[in-house]
Amino acid sequence: MADEEDLSSEQTEQLLHFQDLTGIDDMGRCRQILERHRWDIEAAVQDTFNEQEGAPAVFNQPQAEPRQPAMNLSPSDQRVFTVERRRPQGIFQWGYFVILFPFRFVYSTVYDLMKFVYRLIKPDPRRNVTDPLGDVERFIQSYRDKFGNSHPVFYRGSYSQALNDAKRELKFLLVYLHGEDHQDTDEFCRVTLAATEVTDFVNGRLLFWACSTNSPEGYRVSQALKENTYPFLCLIVLRDNRMTVVARIEGPLESREMVNRLERVMEDNEASLVAARADREALNFNQTLRQEQDVAYQVSLRADQEKERKKREEQEKREAEEQKIKDQEQEQLRLLEEKERQKEELRQGMPAEPSLDDSEAIRIILRVPSGVRLERRFLKTHSMKFLYYFVFCNEQCPDDFQIVTNFPRRTLPCQPTEETPEPKTFAEFGLGKSEMLFVHDNEA
Numbered sequence: 156m157a158d159e160e161d162l163s164s165e166q167t168e169q170l171l172h173f174q175d176l177t178g179i180d181d182m183g184r185c186r187q188i189l190e191r192h193r194w195d196i197e198a199a200v201q202d203t204f205n206e207q208e209g210a211p212a213v214f215n216q217p218q219a220e221p222r223q224p225a226m227n228l229s230p231s232d233q234r235v236f237t238v239e240r241r242r243p244q245g246i247f248q249w250g251y252f253v254i255l256f257p258f259r260f261v262y263s264t265v266y267d268l269m270k271f272v273y274r275l276i277k278p279d280p281r282r283n284v285t286d287p288l289g290d291v292e293r294f295i296q297s298y299r300d301k302f303g304n305s306h307p308v309f310y311r312g313s314y315s316q317a318l319n320d321a322k323r324e325l326k327f328l329l330v331y332l333h334g335e336d337h338q339d340t341d342e343f344c345r346v347t348l349a350a351t352e353v354t355d356f357v358n359g360r361l362l363f364w365a366c367s368t369n370s371p372e373g374y375r376v377s378q379a380l381k382e383n384t385y386p387f388l389c390l391i392v393l394r395d396n397r398m399t400v401v402a403r404i405e406g407p408l409e410s411r412e413m414v415n416r417l418e419r420v421m422e423d424n425e426a427s428l429v430a431a432r433a434d435r436e437a438l439n440f441n442q443t444l445r446q447e448q449d450v451a452y453q454v455s456l457r458a459d460q461e462k463e464r465k466k467r468e469e470q471e472k473r474e475a476e477e478q479k480i481k482d483q484e485q486e487q488l489r490l491l492e493e494k495e496r497q498k499e500e501l502r503q504g505m506p507a508e509p510s511l512d513d514s515e516a517i518r519i520i521l522r523v524p525s526g527v528r529l530e531r532r533f534l535k536t537h538s539m540k541f542l543y544y545f546v547f548c549n550e551q552c553p554d555d556f557q558i559v560t561n562f563p564r565r566t567l568p569c570q571p572t573e574e575t576p577e578p579k580t581f582a583e584f585g586l587g588k589s590e591m592l593f594v595h596d597n598e599a
Contacts, residue, residue, distance in 0.1 A: 326362055380403075
């Protein structure tokens with residue numbers, strides 16, 4: 156416990172108490188939380204529980220006042236307990252009562268009259284609620300300064316926040332309105348609220364919200380609940396989806412009586428919380444089921460979309476391949492047509508075949524790869540390109556070919572090119588009167 160050497164005995168006790176309440180094993184973290192809340196154990200415990208439950212912190216947090224849930228202030232089965240002040244016992248108490256009664260009567264009458272006149276002159280500042288959380292914090296501090304720390308854990312938040320938390324957590328909410336000027340208030344705070352059985356009962360089973368009616372926040376709640384006297388307690392619980400005031404306790408009462416009455420009312424209304432929990436569990440189950448169904452639907456939808464995407468890609472791929480084959484066929488057809496057109500133009504440009512008795516004629520015999528023999532006469536002065544054209548235009552010859560002699564083997568440079576658009580004549584190449592040539596298929 157080296158980290159606690161610089162702590163006072165009171166702070167060490169608070170640290171251990173905070174650890175017991177929250178169940179946090181890390182002592183260093185417990186100390187950090189308490190220091191952040193200025194060693195206010197009630198605020199630290201409440202904010203820690205809120206954090207664990209995913210609820211917003213209410214301590215020292217500037218935030219908008221939450222909307223108050225729907226209320227039922229006067230249900231038909233509301234339990235109302237009015238506790239009369241204890242009557243004087245014996246001659247001395249009666250004598251004391253009779254002697255002081257005129258003074259009390261005059262004092263209360265004059266005080267009420269003066270307060271009434273003052274309110275006529277100056278409007279009640281309590282009507283303007285500007286800082287509900289600050290009103291609660293100031294009440295708690297003044298309560299501790301006057302009555303000490305023996306009391307149930309106060310809810311650190313506004314009345315609306317307390318209602319919303321009780322509704323969300325499905326817990327009973329005990330509201331205490333503190334009438335500072337009432338003659339029974341001090342004794343109730345010092346004795347009843349400080350009793351161990353009251354603090355244990357309230358801390359274990361309820362949310363406890365309290366505020367002074369002299370503050371704007373307490374005055375606003377007082378106007379809503381319309382108490383008749385003090386001390387004033389009311390018990391609120393969620394019933395039929397509305398925060399319902401199921402019990403009102405007005406007047407001074409002892410700790411045992413307070414616990415008994417609260418316990419009876421809570422037992423009578425526990426069924427509403429059980430029903431609310433069942434409804435909430437059913438709602439949560441339906442929401443979870445719907446979420447699971449949505450997730451399953453999304454998974455199925457994504458699978459279907461993926462199948463559709465793959466199917467579409469395969470279809471597009473097939474169509475692209477088919478289109479490619481179609482384009483290739485069209486290109487081949489175009490090339491074929493172009494070649495046929497070219498061949499037809501070359502046929503038209505071929506010179507006439509000379510006669511047999513022409514002294515300038517040369518006889519060419521061609522043997523094609525299929526074994527067929529072709530024969531054609533040319534003039535010696537003709538360019539050998541016409542021999543190439545003759546072979547190229549013949550249907551029995553390949554499109555890519557060479558014309559070669561037998562022996563010695565020579566390739567005739569008869570194909571026109573960009574470098575040699577006009578190949579040699581037959582005479583220039585040295586061919587005789589009659590020649591046997593061979594057509595060689597370059598693709599074979």
